Amino acid sequence: MTGFWYRCVWAAVSIWIGAAAASAAPLTPPQRLALMQDFCAGGAAQRTAIDRLVSVGVADDHDWSARVMTALRNGGFVCRQSGSPVIIGSGVALDASTLQPVGEAPAELPYVPSIVMMRALAVASAELDLFSPKTETRRAAAAQVDRKFAALNPALVERALANEHDADIKRTLSVALAKRGLNSELPAERLKAIAAVAQVPSETSRTLLTNFLADHKDTLDPASVRATQAALRTIDEWLLIGKVCSVLFSGLSYAGILLCAALGLSIVFGLLGVINLAHGEFIMIGAYTTFVVERLMQAHLPGMFNAYIFVAIPVAFVVCAICGMLLEVCVIRFLYRRPLETLLATWAVSIALIKLVQITFGSQNVEFITPAFLNGGMQMFAGFFITWNRIFAIVLALGIFATAYGLIRHTRFGLLIRATTQRRDTARSLGVPAERIDRLAFGLGAGLAGLAGVVLTQITSVNPSMGTSFVVDAFMVVVLGGAGSLVGTAVSSLALGEINQVIEPLYGAVAAKVAVLVLIVLIIQRRPQGLFALKTRV
């Protein structure tokens, strides 16, 4: 029983000690003075004083320590014959221990570090910065430590590593530590370093180990060689996994774009048997609508600027839906029994639209300012980097698909669309206003294309002819998935997106397109109406 209480008290005490150590209690001025006098004494004590300065800064007195360090490096630190040293350079001379102004400027010359000391100070300063609350400062410091890895203080860097949350900085620090360890004379330390490098697989660490192996081929002991080779294998495995993941990820995001682009096409094709060659231009109009929204928000609502992408979603949908319905009213409805001529008529509309946009906005790419939250991305692990814009594309595509699916499957409007798609004449004789359904469905399809345009602004360049390159792929999705089938569209856009992105890095974009084409022709041999053909009796 006493053992239990003993342990409890012990634990409480150790927690209290830990808390006391963590809470930053600045040094008293006499303690500071002692440290600096050691420094001013010169000789070997100077190095230990710097180490102490760093450890003091890391532990409890960061601000003061950083202040002195900067002064030391910039030639603003004046040792005096008697009394406290002085920091000059910021207009008024300060007492280095209390940071209070002193009366008159010192007569002595400031301290000028030697080249060796300069290097030591640079590392020391970077080490101090590793504990800065600002991520950017820490990142720069980590890069600095990595460059000067030979001079770093391993205990300190390990401590920084333990406190660090940012994966990127962590990786830099581990590599820096490992580099130092690899150059060590002690085999045990080398082995430890090799194992540490294997923990952080990346192209950099791979190059590091490969070079290490090549440089020390003759002098290295067999155990280290084996360990290095094993580490290289581990790193290669991870890099491969990373590569596979990033290919799958980019395939997924491409599939998202295809899904947005093809969904509207599929609904219209399934319902009306009409191929809308102007579909790509609705994508383009959606992108340009986003552009206009962006510029308007920039001019009139700069505070809300980052939200422009969300404002653009409904605006682009409505603009494109209106364009689509106009096209239906003016052209398509006269051509319903003549699908091939619809193709030509919509092509005519598409070249006119491209030229119109070219005249209005110019034929160059328009520049977009990416909203802050879509900039950059996150390193998941070695070689696998996800970018927020692609995540946005995937999420939006899923949202659009879910909405469209709900609309078609669970609303009255969707019911009428399905009825008209499956048996137009029966639906009409039961009182379904087929013409109005056609018009609304066409508007819906065009609106969905507009949403694809919004997503594309964050991923590719926006220019008047951007639609043509996407529309061919979107057609392929519809042909493969089966016209009018939402699930088919989703499955086939996923398949085509992944195939495209798997083949593209290996054999190039052309091979990807050709492979997709061949695959579709082969599949269509067995299933002429696509994978998920609807049973229709039009």
Place this chain on the structure above:
Amino acid sequence: MSKLAPMLPRQRPYSFALLFVALAAYLPLANFLISAESAFHLSLFGVNLIGQIVCFAMLALALDFVWGLVGILSLGHGVFFGIGGYVMGFYLLNAAYSETKVLPDFMLFMGWHDFPAALRIFEHLPAALGLGIAAAVAAAGVFGLTTFRARINGVYFSIITQALTYALMLLLFNNDLGLGGNNGLTGFTSIAGYRLAEVSTQVWLATASCIALAGAYLLLRAIADSSLGHTLVAVRDDEARLRFLGYRTDRIKLFTWCLSAAVAAVAGMLYVPQVGIINPTIVSPVLSVEIAVWVAIGGRGTLIGAVLGAILVNSLKFWLSAKAPSVWPFILAGITLLITLFLSNGLWSGATLLLRARKTSS
């Protein structure tokens, strides 16, 4: 699918070819004999323009043969035109190399030191002509075999041909393929020993194009008027019924498709020496849709309409895209929309209807 006239209109079906024979006779006259002051004189530019337009007319003729007669809308006829063009380009490169012994620029960029042996098979003009047609027919055969057997019809077929065009264009844009990438093949000097820079060579090429068009028209017209031609129209109007009656409609379609590809390839082979360059834009999906637009404007299913449509649209295009480049797409779009909406069988059918109406009323 709307029903066209059950049979082809039969006004002056064969004599139409005379128009191009006459043009073929006129071109050398107009350039060589008629003096430059005369209104009937044709400059090199004019002759060249006519030659190019006639090549496009031949391409439209090829498309109308499959679309108007059999009901297969190809949005990829530029592929066959391009195949013919590239093969002619290979021949012309051979000719240029044997003359100058200087490798074409793109081969130098590729780091080649010798003319590639694979292109040497196109060394002789007759061989190149045969190979060009053979290549186009082979490509059409493979593609047609897979698609027609799978009974891919209507817009599905059109979309797949468009994708094919797009894929081929991307392929040709690729520099590593060794076909000049986006610059294409150029730097031609002579054809069959005649210098391309000579006026007379260009005149004879344009003349040859006119004669080829007349010949192709007569050939296709003869097929269309034969009993095979009637079968073709039957395939267009009710393929299922014809199949039930025991016809192998896929073979019939394959035959037409390959023949059409051959005509398109010949057009491409005549086109390239006249423009002096062949690059991947010739197989861009846009041009291939445009061919269908020429046919639709002129009137499909009549062969004459397709030729006239191509000539009309291309003449307008040459004229307007120089005068008012930004207006041309709107005019083309406007014409296409008006024709598809209000005159679905095209200008030629409209004209013949008008003529017939006047004849019956008088």
